[in-house]
Amino acid sequence: MIVGSFPEMPCGVGDYTYRLVEALLRVDEGVKVDVVTSADSRVKVSSHARLVVHQVSNWGVRGLFSLMRMAARSGADVVHIQYPTKGYGTGLAPNLLPLFWYFYRPRMSVVVTLHEFTIAHPLRKLSTVFLILAPRRLVVCDLREEKALRHFRWPRGRPELIPLGANIPVWFKCHPQVREGDHLTLCHFGFLNKSKEGFLCVEALCRLWREGLPSKLVFVGGIKPEEEARLRALAAEKRVADLVSFTGFCPTDEVSRHLAQADIALFPFRDGISLRRGSFVAAMQHGLAVVTTRARDYLPPGLQDGENVLLAPVGDWEAFLQAVRRIASDSELRLRLGTNAKRWGAAFTWEAIARRHIALYRELVGVRVKGDGPK
The missing domain is CATH 3.40.50.2000 (Glycogen Phosphorylase B;)
Structure with missing residues (x-):
């Protein structure tokens, strides 16, 4: 090898x-x-x-x-x-x-x-x-x-x-409870560069706060220094800097813990979801409710919009943000998506x-x- x-x-x-x-x-x-x-x-x-x-x-x-x-x-x-x-x-x-x-x-x-x-x-x-x-x-x-x-x-x-x-074993189980009066935790997992549109995760956080849905955002995994600086500057400009955190590269058990503690995983891929994305598979196997993007001509087998994942067309960032708002405001939807996501991920x-x-x-x-x- x-x-x-x-x-x-x-x-x-x-x-x-x-x-x-x-x-x-x-x-x-x-x-x-x-x-x-x-x-x-x-x-x-x-x-x-x-x-x-x-x-x-x-x-x-x-x-x-x-x-x-x-x-x-x-x-x-x-x-x-x-x-x-x-x-x-x-x-x-x-x-x-x-x-x-x-x-x-x-x-x-x-x-x-x-x-x-x-x-x-x-x-x-x-x-x-x-x-x-x-x-x-x-x-x-x-x-x-x-x-x-x-x-x-x-x-x-x-x-x-x-x-x-998935590169991340499920060391910790995702919590199934509905949070009341507490911050929702949004997360992005995977090495972050410009192809993954991290700025949309920050924008989603701001939208939720403006609509009365208190949230925080965690970027889990490695990130290019210039991309981290760009996202920190954006968070400061949007006045949410204290609600955005970066774990950097960390061991698999810590990654699993961060995924298990999150409520929603965000994957705004510029080229759309595919089975090359081990980070996406890991989030699904952890039973997370996931919002991601799809290319016009392709969707991995078994994924169903609204059943085990929420999808927005590639390039339609407003649709992506609306999907985040929908999932953040509907606890039953989050629970259903997370349960079905775990079933889908079990095949891999x-x-x-x-x-x-x-x-x-x-x-x-x-x-x-x-x-x-x-x-």
Whole structure:
């Protein structure tokens, strides 16, 4: 497993990979995993006889061949690259690895999970050409990504769609009680940048106060310093600075506690909700009432507006704010949405995701899953 970031390094793909590795080891005793990650990732993993972590300091082109030798020495049956991660920086070794591996070890299977394509910058898309074309299998986490990439894979086969799970275990249960005479707690969870329209969360807080609905807002997770400064300035301008707080990057149990203490989760995604959003899945699994955005041509399976989530069209920020007002003023709606959200989120278990990966690996190396009969 090649991944530039790994806990305790703040990166959603790094957290995803850690959860996947844990689940692979848990569901199949015949699996052994070597993880290659960054030297500065401050890896903290529980000791496990079937897990080995290697750290490298160079993800650039110069480090490509040492990376290939390290993977070869491990005796791996499958090399699985997770892309992108913060730990890679601008290094191109992961991008070139599938192509070089095709000639260096043609019999060894390479799998790539591409976590971002449709929203990537055009130059980033261009840099992923070998990650798309060269590997034996390409994995994506969302149907929209699969549709965008299926035509590029001929004759290698269309991408494999395996949804992701939440990076945050449910350590704390969300409270079901209706709050009377107390502040509602709004929260946003996930690494915050301009693509997530954090200013709308602050605006929603102001609207609720103006309409007599006392509230507070918590931004849970990492945030770019310039984005935090921008949001703090906006909160001060709106005179709600003392009602807005930022947790910064924090351990998973603290994230779970913040989610469990919240009443409403806000996700004003600029590109709309998708199954790539592990933060959204985590909020749903915690039983939170969620307001988010949807693109015109896409909605993840099982989501129903008004039943397990409240939706506003991408770009219609007034509709988003109206949805927040609706959910904040209706305690029965919050309870129904939260209950149904938890049911929806229950389908995204790491055990099921790990079994899908194991079936893929065994297919590539010509080994049937136990109980399937002879090859």
